[in-house]
Amino acid sequence: MLIKKPSDIKPSEITPESVFRNRRQFMNDSGKLILGAAAGGLPAIASAQSGGLKAPTPIGKGVSNAPAWWQEKSSSIKAAPDSEPYYTGESLTPYDDVTSYNNFYEFGMDKRDPSTQSGDFKSDPWSVEISGEVAKPGVYNLEDILKPHDLEERIYRLRCVEAWSMVIPWTGFPLAELIKQFEPTSKAKYVEFETIIDADSMPGIRSRFAIVRWPYREGLRMDEAMNPLTLMAVGVYGDYLPSQNGAPMRLIVPWKYGFKSIKSIVKINFRETEPNTTWNDLQSQEYGFFANVNPAVHHPRWRQDMERRLPQTLFSRQVIETRPFNGYGDQVASMYSGMDLARYY
Numbered sequence: 001m002l003i004k005k006p007s008d009i010k011p012s013e014i015t016p017e018s019v020f021r022n023r024r025q026f027m028n029d030s031g032k033l034i035l036g037a038a039a040g041g042l043p044a045i046a047s048a049q050s051g052g053l054k055a056p057t058p059i060g061k062g063v064s065n066a067p068a069w070w071q072e073k074s075s076s077i078k079a080a081p082d083s084e085p086y087y088t089g090e091s092l093t094p095y096d097d098v099t100s101y102n103n104f105y106e107f108g109m110d111k112r113d114p115s116t117q118s119g120d121f122k123s124d125p126w127s128v129e130i131s132g133e134v135a136k137p138g139v140y141n142l143e144d145i146l147k148p149h150d151l152e153e154r155i156y157r158l159r160c161v162e163a164w165s166m167v168i169p170w171t172g173f174p175l176a177e178l179i180k181q182f183e184p185t186s187k188a189k190y191v192e193f194e195t196i197i198d199a200d201s202m203p204g205i206r207s208r209f210a211i212v213r214w215p216y217r218e219g220l221r222m223d224e225a226m227n228p229l230t231l232m233a234v235g236v237y238g239d240y241l242p243s244q245n246g247a248p249m250r251l252i253v254p255w256k257y258g259f260k261s262i263k264s265i266v267k268i269n270f271r272e273t274e275p276n277t278t279w280n281d282l283q284s285q286e287y288g289f290f291a292n293v294n295p296a297v298h299h300p301r302w303r304q305d306m307e308r309r310l311p312q313t314l315f316s317r318q319v320i321e322t323r324p325f326n327g328y329g330d331q332v333a334s335m336y337s338g339m340d341l342a343r344y345y
């Protein structure tokens, strides 16, 4: 993110609200049409299953490396409710864009690198270390962590600090449930996350030009981590999470800039003090610990009051207004009451 050119969004390019879709059925249909077009008309799109148990817009491609636990758990994914905040009627970003325009610097710095350079990455078997201020520390197999949790779908906006955004149907479960499972002590005020370092399968880690100090780290205050919006995602579009999107398990914090949503998590540490985080460490003037989406506080290279909703087309740049907390203010603003958000950005 440090190395990109400034974006150049003019106020005249704001797209009216009319681009938004209100009804899920409409969204499903248009999503399938877009996906069909993107797939070159191949009959890869399965129709949404009835009964509300499956994701509303399965793409039906199936991710080839999905582990056995996914096969079992994905048979009963609870669909997103028809109302905000766990659902939005805005058009979904097509699967092909969600999985080919990525930031995952462990695989390289170009947006295409994560999808083209992650072929050797193995997300199964997988274990996660739980440590720090917690009653049940240890190294756990992912299957054991997931066992008690039902999977559900959440359709969230994802807003990157680089001023692009997507609307993505994630499959996962609330981070709050995972936290309760390991029983944090009263001293646990923050949760810290780390991504795997696997130099063999991650060319970005081997690169001489890497700007990140590995492992990629992120953190949340405990109330943010416990907020019902905060999701541990293991799937997208009703399918197992592709490597480029952070398989096998990543964080999704929809009211914060995308860099908080750390991928391929191998460590969750409960702490009394605020953890160091990757982008804040690299450039604290530009990337804060909180990183709440805030149209009033601009990044030196990207203005934050507007965003490009992907995919853009030749005919429409799809530039829309960015909302405070990415439109999730009703659910999260109270956690920051009394804080100067220009200082704690």
Ligand code: MTE
Residues within 6 Å of the ligand: 001, 098, 101, 102, 103, 104, 105, 106, 158, 159, 160, 161, 195, 216, 244, 245, 246, 257, 258, 259, 260, 261, 262, 263, 264
């Ligand atoms: N997690 C790790 N481990 N490494 C990364 O480079 N990039 C972040 C975040 N999580 C990143 C990461 C950034 S900057 C963004 S915008 C989102 O992932 C992008 O998620 P997506 O590629 O699934 O859209």
